[in-house]
Amino acid sequence: MTVDSLAPETVRPPAGASAHALTGKRRIAFASFVDENYLPGFLALLRSLALSNPKLCEDFLVFHDGLRPASVARIRALHPRVELRRVDAARYDSYAKGDQDNYLVRKAYFILDVFRVRDYDTVITLDTDMVVLGDLGELLKLREGLAAVPQFFYGQHKLNSGLLVIQRDYLTDAFCARIDATGRSGDYELDKHDQGILNAVLDGDFHQLDSRFNFVKRRLSGDLPVPEDTAILHFTGRHKPWLGGEAGYGQAEERWRAYEMSDAEFHAAYVARSGSAHHDLLVHYGTPHVRRTGDVDTARRVALAHIGAGEFQEAVELLGSVRIPVDSAWPHEVYGHALMSVSRYDEAEARLLLATAAPNRAATALSRLAQIAWIHGDDTTAHAYAMDGLAVDPTHRGNRLMRLRTQGASGGGVPGQREGSPEEQLAHVAFYMPQQGNAGDKLLPESVRLTFGSDTGPRRWHSVHAHRLFDDAALERVNARRGLVIGGGGLFIPDTAPNGNSAWQWNVPDENLNRIDVPVMVYAVGFNAFDGQSYRRERFDSSLRQLVERASFFGLRNHGSIEKVRALLPASLHDKVRFQPCPTTVTRQLVEGWQDPAEREDTVLINAAYDRAGLRFGHDYAHFLAEMAKAVRGIGEHAEVRCVAHSLDDEKIAFDLRREHGISLPVIPMYDFENDAIRETYARTKLVIGMRGHAGMIPFGCGTPIISLISHPKMAYFLSDIERPEWGVSVHEKDLGAILVERAAGLLADHAASVADVHGRQRELWKITQANAADLRVILGTPAR
Structure with missing residues (x-):
């Protein structure tokens, strides 16, 4: 495949480049x-x-x-x-x-x-x-x-x-x-x-x-x-x-x-502004205002800004510095949220219980109480809190999801299969996506398990949800298994299910991590921080170092993540960090009996992501939307264009295109699909243009050509690994629409060659996966298969 005439502006820099250079964010x-x-x-x-x-x-x-x-x-x-x-x-x-x-x-x-x-x-x-x-x-x-x-x-x-x-x-x-x-x-x-x-x-x-x-x-x-x-x-x-x-x-x-004023007057004037404020400004002006005045409402607003940026300890310290009246429900709820995010659960419960007294804060407070109970493995209490929250607000999404999660939903096993004996099982730490969750995260745990064998159910696997506290009981269960696999997502991210024990997604205290006495295998994990995000470095660095020291196998899913993680480790540990492609990228090799489609639908699927939209788009969302309108119209002359939504929020592009540009797109609600349906949908289409990492990796793994809309460094990391940077275009690209039309038309014009190129790239990843599998069999003492 050749790079088209517009490519020189959009070929991505190498994975070692800065996040800004990789995403093209202005x-x-x-x-x-x-x-x-x-x-x-x-x-x-x-x-x-x-x-x-x-x-x-x-x-x-x-x-x-x-x-x-x-x-x-x-x-x-x-x-x-x-x-x-x-x-x-x-x-x-x-x-x-x-x-x-x-x-x-x-x-x-x-x-x-x-x-x-x-x-x-x-x-x-x-x-x-x-x-x-x-x-x-x-x-x-x-x-x-x-x-x-x-x-x-x-x-x-x-x-x-x-x-x-x-x-x-x-x-x-x-x-x-x-x-x-x-x-x-x-x-x-x-x-x-x-x-x-x-x-x-x-x-x-x-x-x-x-x-x-x-x-x-x-x-x-x-x-x-x-x-x-x-x-x-x-x-x-x-x-x-x-x-x-x-x-x-x-x-x-x-x-x-009117602007000739003291700093104190200026700070007061800024925090008095109604509506939302920029995180950096609210923190910069609000913090000294709170110190000067003890104003609880400003402390709450500044704390929420800290929480939104993943600065949970800062939120705890600020709210802890003011006297919150017993009947001030909202500040108590925010304080409880901050405390649970740094794993001070008992204190968080006390604050959240105070917040339940106010009808307008009760549903959210009860949802967080349910979350704390669930984190501690108490599904009965979590379910009760969720039901109480729904009694206050029947539409509250967090309580609805917790109710479903605690109604006997297993942590990723296959219903109807018998539980295996501990000695024949592997424990598996992953993010097990609940109902209507992100389709990519839903598929990941099963994909990881397929690399260890065709049986992905409870006979061979013991599920450990990454977000639940890894306490002594969880440790005992893991140590009774053959080994522990950690993988199933970009687990190295600071603000998804935050905790103070590790500062990444697995809620594991150092003490219990170091007491694991079975082989630990970190498999295809990603370093998923956005351009502009930061970790609680001291806590994260220490937890990461201990994990690498403890691991018998430590594989990251792209070389960009490898470089980021090695930079946080002493040189003596660098060689332990190796490349293990995401298993979704080799789906055709993993799924037993896989058959490539004899014919494909004449469709192109488009995915856009809206989580952390400010970090993705900056000031360019209107430009992005206008360029996508051009792309949809142009590509529509070659194939039917549909929106594929990995999560509910992904449907926003369909709403916005219709409202702003008069374009109507059919929406595929992939967040409701089972894993086989996800794979089948991506295998049947001719091309996927996706912004989520797994809106690129999953179709690629199913043998389908892709174009990535790059708003996160991980997209560029993957394309660099497969030596196809021209398959990515920044969402900030000035000529985004024209480039997408030109590249899509090129991929569709000789579709057989495009598919063959995907297969060739995939074979290289499969060779690496097979080589790593041989090492894992040695670690586990498993015969070659």
């Missing part, structure tokens, strides 16, 4: 040049940005030529993601200027250093004499060229450089050379400084923004009011509000003074 930053004289203006700018855009928090690059430590501290107090960059001031001494001796004239050029930024895809510059009054979301969605507002006095040909939205194609050495050449030649309006140089270089070639994004003060002469739709107000001219301002602009300057 990196966006704001930038300003700041010195001591303009510091008051910059501080007001930062406050206005946060208060006007409370959900927005990108990196902020602060260019400077020397700032006092106290000034840096004040800046950092107002923004959690500040990065200081010192300008190369000497560079601009060679520029021709109207007044070489005026220090303000000299510094006016320093913002041009922004064009030397190479580690961001989009940079938005803001002058320090601006305040933000409205939503800037539109600016973050821009993806091409250089955008600015035309100058007020000079028509449409020239830009005002107070606000620039600069894309990567201008952040180049070539463009910097043009700036330097123009500056040194003096062939520009000398009295316009940096703005003059940019206008000379661009010669009108810029994307024109509406004036509300750089509304200059001069438009308000005569003390006119600031228009309601103004997004950014710019105090151009010599007179700055923090120096006393200028007569005739009183209403404009009142808008600036």
